[in-house]
Amino acid sequence: MTTIASTLDYSPASATRRQTGLAKSTLTVARRSLLRYVRTPQLIVLATVQMSLFFLIYRYMFGGAIHIAGMSYVDYLVPGFIATGVLFTGMGTAAAMAEDLEQGFIDRLRSLPIPRAAVLTARAMADTAFLAWSTAFTAAVAFAVGFSLHGSAIDGLAAFGLVIVFGFAFEWVFIVMGMFAGNAQAAQGMGMIVFPLVFISSAYVPVSSMPGWLQAFANHQPMTYMVDAVRSLTLGSHAHALLGHPSSYYITRALIWTLAILAISLPLAVAKYRRG
């Protein structure tokens, strides 16, 4: 049996040991979250199957009853479904964050000589990477069932990029939620607040079809701007007729919302993490 003394030989003397760099620690912690996704196929399969099922239900069941002037419902639905999908993926972040806290994993990381920003940044990055994957998958399913881009391919990629940017901002909201929830189940429960954001928006049906008091909320909440920003890029020439403003109008407003969400949730997450 080797004694621990042999371990000591390899490590720098405690006195000269420095804090590990931000990039290295962030990547190391992020790698762990990604490995967890990759090595827990149930997580990925369940998330994608669920997403695809919901998508197909909207496409084929509700889609027949919803008529949008001048375009097929699938072209209207897909940008909304994908943009609001970031909220459903984010619920997993809240649960994972709460679980890490509950099981002492965060305690371990907080007791290590690494920058405090590393742990949260790693979580946001890894989960955004997962989001990119599931968004790409949903898009592939969408194309398979009749969705098409009416704008350029560049616009299509920009739309994809926007979704990921929105998702990154929301990750921080879910990180905060997970930290305040205390346990994974409570975090899941708190995640329910995404429902009004998802459904009282322009994602599935035009806002003009809602009663007046709902329209007030639907027209001004961030998700509607985000959905319409994505739509304005995928619908090409149909976009202006449907939405009434050029792309830049929606994209600017969606990005302002994104920054606002980050400006509130990121410092809140860091403060909560510091306090422990």
Place this chain on the structure above:
Amino acid sequence: MTATIEAHGLTKHYGKTKALDGLDLIAERGQVTAVLGPNGAGKTTFVRMVATLLRADAGTLLVAGHDARQSPAAVRRVIGLAGQFAAVEPAMTGRENLEMVAGLFGLSRRAAKASAAAVLEQLGLVEAADRLARTYSGGMRRRLDLGASLVGAPRLLLLDEPTTGLDPRSRIELWDAIRALVQSGTDVLLTTQYLDEADHLASQIVIIDHGRAVAAGTPAQLKQRIGGNVIEVHVRDTRDVATIAELLTRLGEGVVQIDQATRRVSVRVNPTTDGQMTALQSLHATGVELDDVALRQPNLDEVFLTLTGKQTSDNHDVTPARAA
């Protein structure tokens, strides 16, 4: 030589609950210090403070000479923490878990690999090293968690109730691992609810209750104060309880504890072998039918009874697992 841990008047209140209430504690270098106390005594709160996870409301805390409040980053460079949970990533192998923590400790990739390999061997996890941690047994996970706390070769190892919830065999394996560490010169602070654990592992024991230190010393010193072993007699017939209680009053030292419901009578006896043999012979001589006789170390309740004159505080946990 600076003490590894020097705490003076540490205080932490959660609303009306005093998790720590002016704790004074010194852990010298080169030894294992055990913090012994019932649930809710403030053990976890104290460890979390030493690990810089929690800030004291008042008092000072020096860890390896660094002020935990002023320079927590310096403290984090010298400690390794194994909390009450096995905080390992189930979707990574044992080796990957250790290499990750070693990397975060600032070791180069090569050094991290070497250190992880050495720790795996040290903890008897070589065969399981490349299996995902989610396939590990509870005891193996705890050992891996211990490994994660020492893969960075910290000067001070913090173990919060390391064997709680383990089966007896895993418990002994973990004890062996901790003992081997100490021989290689790591300072250890461990908390425990078990007197025998503190006795086995520690050269210094601090007993705390209600957030204060109530006694401190080597296991031998404390045992002397507590006064030897306890003889516990399990009487077959309820009517004989009084007879045995009367006999034990004469033989023992201190107050006889009588539990009518379970027909158990116990008392501290003279720690010498002679004293204990005499007690057993006298019991035999009464001819009373007994179910069982046991000579054992006093349990934590009895230690408290002796040291503080009262029972341990109720088992409600006043230390939140995580400060909100």
